[in-house]
Amino acid sequence: MADSERSAEISDLNAPLRPLPLLIFSSRWLQLPLYLGLIVAQVVYVILFLKELWHLVTHAFTFTEQQIMLLVLGLIDVVMISNLLIMVIVGGYETFVSRLGLKGHPDQPEWLSHVNAGVLKVKLSMAIIGISSIHLLRTFIEAGAMGTPTGRVTEAAVMWQTIIHGMFILSAIGIAWVDRMSNQKH
DSSP states (O other): HHHHHHHHHHHHSSSSHHHHHHHHHGGGGGGGHHHHHHHHHHHHHHHHHHHHHEEEEHTTTTTTTHHHHHHHHHHHHEEEEEEEIIHHHHHIIIIIOOOOOTTTTTOOGGGGOOHHHHHHHHHHHHHHHHHHHHHHHHHHHHHGGGTTTTTOOOOOHHHOOOOHHHHHHHHHHHHHHHHHHHHHHO
């Protein structure tokens, strides 16, 4: 590339945008309150986690093994949802709003260096499957009491949760396949 072409390209990059493209491009900042709201939701999940952890600790000697297992699964569920929130907040902001400028930062998540909308969709679908798996496991554990006065789970609920979980898996496979096909060089 000749020096004149290179300098023309650089001046094009530094040229101010026309009003309509500037408005359209700047509209991405409308997502900022959404990401800030998700940070507030993250705080609420931290509070929920601490509340459930306190519940577990204060009842450790009175709960049955099954009750403890269900509470621990609930804690894992909160952590996985929190991880999902972080992926959406950090990955979405980086992809759709503005760069975070984390390059070289020792705490930069490994996945953030190669995140794009397709990668984010696949990671989110995998996180949703993980969350759904925890919910389904809790349902299966509680299904042991099905038909008893203390049973909170019905046969229909187990069936529908299993079907929905299967649909999440099929959706994730579809999303990953489409992402892979769109990234293949023809």
